[in-house]
Amino acid sequence: MKRLIVFGVFGLFAAVTLFAQSPKGWKIRVDRSMNASDPDAAGSIKFVTMGSGFHATNPQAAVYWNPENTASGNFTLKGSFISGKSNPAGEFYGLVFAGNGLEGADQNYIYFLVDQEGNYIIKHRAGSSASTVVPATASDAVKTGDMSSNTLEVRVMGDKVDFAINGKVVKSLPKSALVKTDGIYGIRVNHMLEVQVDDFGVAKH
Numbered sequence: 001m002k003r004l005i006v007f008g009v010f011g012l013f014a015a016v017t018l019f020a021q022s023p024k025g026w027k028i029r030v031d032r033s034m035n036a037s038d039p040d041a042a043g044s045i046k047f048v049t050m051g052s053g054f055h056a057t058n059p060q061a062a063v064y065w066n067p068e069n070t071a072s073g074n075f076t077l078k079g080s081f082i083s084g085k086s087n088p089a090g091e092f093y094g095l096v097f098a099g100n101g102l103e104g105a106d107q108n109y110i111y112f113l114v115d116q117e118g119n120y121i122i123k124h125r126a127g128s129s130a131s132t133v134v135p136a137t138a139s140d141a142v143k144t145g146d147m148s149s150n151t152l153e154v155r156v157m158g159d160k161v162d163f164a165i166n167g168k169v170v171k172s173l174p175k176s177a178l179v180k181t182d183g184i185y186g187i188r189v190n191h192m193l194e195v196q197v198d199d200f201g202v203a204k205h
Helices: none
Strands: 002-005 016-019 027-031 046-050 053-058 061-071 075-083 093-100 108-114 119-126 129-138 149-157 160-165 168-174 183-189 193-204
Touching: 053 061, 053 183, 061 093, 061 193, 075 093, 093 149, 108 149, 108 183, 119 160, 119 168, 129 168, 183 193
Parallel strands: none
Antiparallel strands: 002 016, 027 061, 046 053, 053 193, 061 183, 075 149, 075 193, 093 108, 093 183, 108 119, 119 129, 149 160, 160 168
């Protein structure tokens, strides 16, 4: 699908023509807002290949994954995220790992996210509920503001997991605190956000 992308939101170029299409093999799970005071925006989610990575436009929150993308044992999951100019405060984006059952009612995964205000959060989703592993926490490792670029890493080594932002470990947890670390890995973007994702993938150790 050939699209004319105008980078008024991302401010990279006045206009550029790219080939943007849905990434082959990827799936989307929409996570609609149940909070009347924080409703979703109108419109449809768009998740496309752009440049060497992916571009997500999220009126609603969503998880993106390819079932072939799994990690186990010792590994580092990494992704670089550029947030759009119009993104609101307090909405998070980042990495998903240890996923299984992502298409059904028994979805299960862990997510490590940041926002444009300088915070990170770690949560565990099981079914329709999410438990907080680490609450929203301010860190000077998170780059803030419009067009901020943040590289997130989940480093699973032995009996511990390090969570790093822009090369700085912001939290270390024992594996036992996360229930599991093996499974599908992917991306989560909350509602009202537009995010470019590059350098996404896993390196085994």
